[in-house]
Amino acid sequence: MTGCTDPTILNLWFAIGAEQETTPCIVSDTVLLEEDLSFTLDRVGQPLVWRRDARWPAGSVIDTSDVSVTLPVKQAYGYIWTCLGQPSADIFPIEEYDEPDRRNLNAASIGVNVSGPRAIENFLDMGHFPYVHTDILGVQPHTEVKEYDVEISESRDEIVATRCRFFQPMASTASTGGADVEYVYRVPHPYCSVLYKSSGQNPQRMDVIALFLQPVNQERVRAHMLLSMLDEANDERVMRRFQQTIFGQDKPILENQYPKKLPLDPRAETPIRADKSAVAYRRWLSSKGVTYGVIPAAN
């Protein structure tokens, strides 16, 4: 495989690791867009990312001032982000993250053998809840995906799906029973999605679950998951267990997708899969000229 040559993708910020999982001054290795990278935090917690260098192998102690050539870097939502090209403006906002009563945590970074766009499409699809997340996010016979709205936001270049509702037996760790749960989905980045769902603790507000996909190559990702929850009752390990249980159920479904890249041609797959938000997402990727992790539509 050759490296990524898609300029749209090369110029994006990507999360590559959780700050909390990164030990300061110890080298961690990862792969982004087929490029071997290393990263760490310095003594005051500032991240740095560089192209892998034999002088500083994974696990070694490093004096961060020795690394003279580094990649662009940002800290956002508990993760270290970098960019291999010319970084665009800021990383997309998630305003709720800064609300003082939120519990923000890195739920997991899990390797999945699928393209990023396939994983985003699955994240947007409510139809699989009763079959894949049985008795948690859905239950038969409540299988109907009710009518919802999808649009490209006027203020930002992102897809927004609203008025999504689904009956869920146990929507979160703070739930006490089944309820009709409201969802809002955002896709503010070709490889990231942010989902809002009515909070089990306070139905007037919404929990936030964000998926930041790090493409290792066109058919493999590291899926980083952020939770920003309204849940005073449960400790972190319980919230993480819930999210990892859900993601562990999605994993084999994702890994069995064929082809692993997402076809953008509207005729490529049956209409069942291509529901409204999936159609919007595919069109949006096409309009941006994205080629990495997808099978572009023939002109």
Added chain:
Amino acid sequence: MIKLYDYELSGNCYKLRLLMNMLGVDYEAVPVDFYPGREHKSDWFLKINPLGQLPVLVDDGVVLRDAQAILVYLAAKYDPSGNWYPVDDPAKLGDISQWLAFADGITSTASAARLHEGLFYDFDIDACRAGAHRLFRILDEHLWFAEKQDRDWICPGAHPTIADIACFPYVILSEEGGISRQDYPAIRRWCDRVKRIQGFIVMSGVFPAGPAGGRLNALSAA
């Protein structure tokens, strides 16, 4: 009540949830943040298990580590029928024990491959996969000959034993480590039989037999 120190995505923890559910034994699961918290290496957990491994089971003052050892304990104590672990049948106990050791081999190969793919463990992935295929080939042949003698389970007899429970999880999760079961038809049929045992439950990554499984296949093929 029995306490199980548990991590949802662990196949070795799942073995114990599975057997306890089949036996109708109540227990309390104590979640341990294996990843990303690495709580199994924390001071408080190392006091319970100095090896820093899950699962651990605590019952009536007995503290046990090692999934296979715990299966032996649970079946010997909580299965009055003696089907799962026949304590008065030395030949069968020997047979079961040899397959419990085999299950450990599946853990160090197929489970290791899954940890490499999902959680970025630094293992030799090719060696893990080759080792798993070698064991799967042996298990497939064993089960194929068993079927020829009208036997459904790893060890002779009409009822499954803890050998089946010990081997099942990391076989059924093998594809997460990039190990296909396509060439092991007898293993595939045996997995389906395990899923039909009374009291069977799933974990993340494992799907039930029957209509729900069929529906999923239809979805992922679409």
